Amino acid sequence: MHGSHTTGSPYAPHTAEDRTAMLEAVDAETVEDLFDIPAAVRFDGQFDIDARTERETRRLVRSVLGRNDDCTELLGRGHYGYYIPSLVDHLADRSEFLTSYTQYQPEISQGFLQALFEYQSLLVELTGLEIANCSIYDAATALGEAATLADRVRDTSGHRVLVPELMREERKSTLANYVAGTDLVVEAYPVDDGTVDLAGLDTAVDEDVVMVYAENPTVRGTIEEQLEAIGDLAADVDAFFALGSDPIALSLLERPAxxxxxxxxxxxxxxxLPTSYGMGLGLFATKEDYLRQVPGRLVGVSEDATDRRAFTLTLQTREQHIRRERATSNICTNQAWVALRTAIHAAVLGPSGMVDLAKRAVTRAEALAERVDDIVGVQAPVHDRRHFREFVAHVDQPASAVAADLERLGFAVHVVGDHEIQLCVAGVPDEELDRFVEALEEVAR
Known part of the structure; x- marks a missing residue:
C-alpha cells in the first residue's frame, strides 16, 4: 500500500486508527466481537488435512469418486441429461468467456454481449413475448421473481398466488421464501389426471388472485392442453398468467404468447449444461409493457460513435445499480456463462434440430411407455395424457423396493408414490432403454 495505509491487504485499506475508530463507534473492542461464532464450529487455525503430493491427491480423489454408483439415470423431474455437442465445450471454455466477469465494460466485451443478446433473442422467438433477460439463477428463482413482478404491476388488491398441487417442492419452497416479506400467500389448486383441473381452478380464482401459475410440460411429464382456458381465467380477474416451460419443450408446444x-x-x-443436480439457468421472458420491471439484466444493441453496431448492458434493476426505492429485484450474479452455453447449443442444433429433439422427446417417451405397459405388474402411463420426455408408471410391487432393485441392476428412477415410479428418456441411449426394460421385467414380478 501507499502512504499511511499499511494494512496487510490492498482490498481492505484501513489503518489501525481507522479500525479503532470504527470499533469505538459500535462499542466493540475487537473485530471478533462483531461475530458470534459458537466455539464448536469456530476455525482454530488447523484443517487437520494431511499434506499430499499432487499425484497422491489425484489418486485419492479418483478412489473416492470411484465409489459412486455408475447408474443409467431415468430421473428427469427437472434434471435432463441431453447430449452436449463437443463444440459447446470448445467455444465456451475459451478464456475470454470462461474468465469473464459481468460485462460492465462493453468496449472489451462485445463478443460475450452479442452471445447473450442472441440468447435473449432465442427466448423471445420461442415464447412469442417481447422481452427476455440475459439469465437468472434457476427456474425456482424465476418463479419467485414472476410473483413479485405480478404484485408490482397488476391493478388489483389481490394477494393470492395460485400454483398446481403437483409441483416440485423445491420450487414451491423458493416461491414461499420469495413472498415471505410481502403480503402475498401461495395456495395450491387441484389437478386432474396429471393436468390442471379447470373446474377446480375456476373455483379457486377470484378478485383476490394476483397470479396463476401453470406448467407445460408438468412435473409428471404430461402436456397441458388447456393453457388458453387457464389464461382466460387469469385474465378475467386481471391476474398474471405465468407459464413454466423450457427451450426444448417450447420448440414444439404452444407458444406462451x-x-x-x-x-x-x-x-x-x-x-x-449436463445434469448438474442444483445448478441451473433460469429463463425469464415477459411482455414489453413490463420492461422496466424485469429482474436481472438486459443486453441491448445500439451504435457506437462510429455508427457501428454495439452491444451493451441496457437495463439493470437490482439494488446495487439504482436507487433502492426504484429497484425491483436483489438478483445479483446471473448465469451468463451458462446462458452462453445454451445459446451455443441452440445454434448448433438450429431450428430444425430443436424441433427434432422435441419431437423425439414425445415419441421416445410414448414408445417406452408402451413397452413398459406390456410388463406384468406394471401399468404405464398412469395419466391418460400426451407426455413429453417422461411419464409416471404404476407398479404392483412397492415402488421403493422396485427402485432399489433397479438401482442394484444399474438404473436410477424416481419414486413418486407408494406404487409409482417416474421414468425419463432424455439423454438415455436406445440400447440403455432396452436394458432397462429387461431389468424392469425382472424386478416387477
Missing part, C-alpha cells in the same frame, strides 16, 4: 401468458419462467439449461 398465443395462449395469453404474461410471463414465462423455467430452466434453460436443458440445452448446453
Amino acid at each position: 398465443d395462449v395469453g401468458a404474461d410471463v414465462v419462467v423455467g430452466d434453460a439449461s436443458v440445452l448446453g
Whole structure:
C-alpha cells in the first residue's frame, strides 16, 4: 500500500486508527466481537488435512469418486441429461468467456454481449413475448421473481398466488421464501389426471388472485392442453398468467404468447449444461409493457460513435445499480456463462434440430411407455395424457423396493408414490432403454 495505509491487504485499506475508530463507534473492542461464532464450529487455525503430493491427491480423489454408483439415470423431474455437442465445450471454455466477469465494460466485451443478446433473442422467438433477460439463477428463482413482478404491476388488491398441487417442492419452497416479506400467500389448486383441473381452478380464482401459475410440460411429464382456458381465467380477474416451460419443450408446444401468458419462467439449461443436480439457468421472458420491471439484466444493441453496431448492458434493476426505492429485484450474479452455453447449443442444433429433439422427446417417451405397459405388474402411463420426455408408471410391487432393485441392476428412477415410479428418456441411449426394460421385467414380478 501507499502512504499511511499499511494494512496487510490492498482490498481492505484501513489503518489501525481507522479500525479503532470504527470499533469505538459500535462499542466493540475487537473485530471478533462483531461475530458470534459458537466455539464448536469456530476455525482454530488447523484443517487437520494431511499434506499430499499432487499425484497422491489425484489418486485419492479418483478412489473416492470411484465409489459412486455408475447408474443409467431415468430421473428427469427437472434434471435432463441431453447430449452436449463437443463444440459447446470448445467455444465456451475459451478464456475470454470462461474468465469473464459481468460485462460492465462493453468496449472489451462485445463478443460475450452479442452471445447473450442472441440468447435473449432465442427466448423471445420461442415464447412469442417481447422481452427476455440475459439469465437468472434457476427456474425456482424465476418463479419467485414472476410473483413479485405480478404484485408490482397488476391493478388489483389481490394477494393470492395460485400454483398446481403437483409441483416440485423445491420450487414451491423458493416461491414461499420469495413472498415471505410481502403480503402475498401461495395456495395450491387441484389437478386432474396429471393436468390442471379447470373446474377446480375456476373455483379457486377470484378478485383476490394476483397470479396463476401453470406448467407445460408438468412435473409428471404430461402436456397441458388447456393453457388458453387457464389464461382466460387469469385474465378475467386481471391476474398474471405465468407459464413454466423450457427451450426444448417450447420448440414444439404452444407458444406462451398465443395462449395469453404474461410471463414465462423455467430452466434453460436443458440445452448446453449436463445434469448438474442444483445448478441451473433460469429463463425469464415477459411482455414489453413490463420492461422496466424485469429482474436481472438486459443486453441491448445500439451504435457506437462510429455508427457501428454495439452491444451493451441496457437495463439493470437490482439494488446495487439504482436507487433502492426504484429497484425491483436483489438478483445479483446471473448465469451468463451458462446462458452462453445454451445459446451455443441452440445454434448448433438450429431450428430444425430443436424441433427434432422435441419431437423425439414425445415419441421416445410414448414408445417406452408402451413397452413398459406390456410388463406384468406394471401399468404405464398412469395419466391418460400426451407426455413429453417422461411419464409416471404404476407398479404392483412397492415402488421403493422396485427402485432399489433397479438401482442394484444399474438404473436410477424416481419414486413418486407408494406404487409409482417416474421414468425419463432424455439423454438415455436406445440400447440403455432396452436394458432397462429387461431389468424392469425382472424386478416387477
